Amino acid sequence: MNLILLQPEDWANDTHACLHDPRRLHHLREVHRAAPGDCLTVGALDGLIGRGELLSLTDTEAQFRVTLDREPPAPLPVHLLLALPRPRMLARTLEHVSALGVKRVTLMHTRRVEKSYWQSPELKPEKIRQHLLLGLEQARDTRLPEIAFETRFKPFAEDRLPAMLANQRGLLAHPGLAQACPRGISDATLLAIGPEGGFVDYEVEKFLELGFEGIHLGERILRVETAVTALLSRLF
Amino acid sequence: MNLILLQPEDWANDTHACLHDPRRLHHLREVHRAAPGDCLTVGALDGLIGRGELLSLTDTEAQFRVTLDREPPAPLPVHLLLALPRPRMLARTLEHVSALGVKRVTLMHTRRVEKSYWQSPELKPEKIRQHLLLGLEQARDTRLPEIAFETRFKPFAEDRLPAMLANQRGLLAHPGLAQACPRGISDATLLAIGPEGGFVDYEVEKFLELGFEGIHLGERILRVETAVTALLSRLF
Helix, strand or coil: CCCEEECHHHECCCCEEEECCHHHHHHHHHCCCCCCCCEEEEEECCCCEEEEEEEEECCCCEEEEEEEEECCCCCCCEEEEEECCCHHHHHHHHHHHHHHCCCEEEEECCCCCCHHHHHCHHHCHHHHHHHHHHHHHHHCCCCCCEEEEECCHHHHHHHHHHHHHCCCEEEEECCCCCEECCCCCCCCEEEEECCCCCCCHHHHHHHHHHCCEEEECCCCCCCHHHHHHHHHHHHC | CCCEEECHHHECCCCEEEECCHHHHHHHHHCCCCCCCCEEEEEECCCCEEEEEEEEECCCCEEEEEEEEECCCCCCCEEEEEECCCHHHHHHHHHHHHHHCCCEEEEECCCCCCHHHHHCHHHCHHHHHHHHHHHHHHHCCCCCCEEEEECCHHHHHHHHHHHHHCCCEEEEECCCCCEECCCCCCCCEEEEECCCCCCCHHHHHHHHHHCCEEEECCCCCCCHHHHHHHHHHHHC
């Protein structure tokens, strides 16, 4: 927790915040070993970043005087289209992408996504939100990513994907495709990443037909969570 | 398991291998749904890669006819100096770096490494080896990384680090340092990455004095496992 992310319910008034949740109180006491007078980095959810002076800390409450004065880090210019990973990998991947600065994620079904993954409790909005918040707290960011779901590949690819691709550079990451992953781009990008086991040929063809460029990260086949971080870090 | 990594005890003779361990037999049956006649990617530990034709598969044994004919993927030209992460993160990080092609890792003590981490069962040679093997199987590589330990920072930094740095480019990754992480380098590199909470000032100064270049990944503070993958992917 490198930033205390203040949600609407944490504000006592315009300049003071009170935390009551056990997770953050525990972290303040046990990791930060915070004491009244300490200044910590705080941010308002979807707003500015600044400093919070700890006024009091008890077992049930932490009070801060808050001054917000700067923008959070710039987001990555990317919309991530990610085949739904298995639940534990989804949890970690959401935290990574939130920390790395992705602001739009569409979790999509593809042939090699197990149907049971769509029933996982990890897809409940409050679970997803919790992972995204952890990523923001880690990276000192405030802007919550938006997560969308596409549970059927064909209607998604045929009816909605062409409009999403308008005015964006589409990149399809898949082992064996023609082009090495570009480095240091700043284009608005729609980045598609497959499931464990990869996209099937039909899906690859569909993306390429729509105008996606096929890219690869070399001979090595990476786990989805490793590939997502590696692709984002190399691209932007 | 994108490659079946044959260890010395798996070979029946020069051209045939027999697996007996439950983990890989389970994977062959349940994930690959392999049947006699199937051809799978195999590799010899620290050797070549090729094809294995499955001759038989029972609950206790899988027999392959093996043809090895090509080199594994090129390693990254990097020696990673990593402050010992907490045990669960160590396990995942070893798997990531093995999959990404790192062949030398030194796990070192720094001020903000909790001393108890050095007592973790995750540091037992057989546990470390298991994580590294999983990374190789994932990435279709065969060459096992070497792992070394430096349990005291000062004697390491003063007595051994200068010689390690000879003929290599030293890079120290730490938030707030001067230079943005370079992209697409091919230099032989000694890359130092700190613990959760970072290096302390004394440690940063020590590295810089020795000739390390200080680099950063931007404003965002990443978890160690995310930072390791992000740095390796951007650098090489």
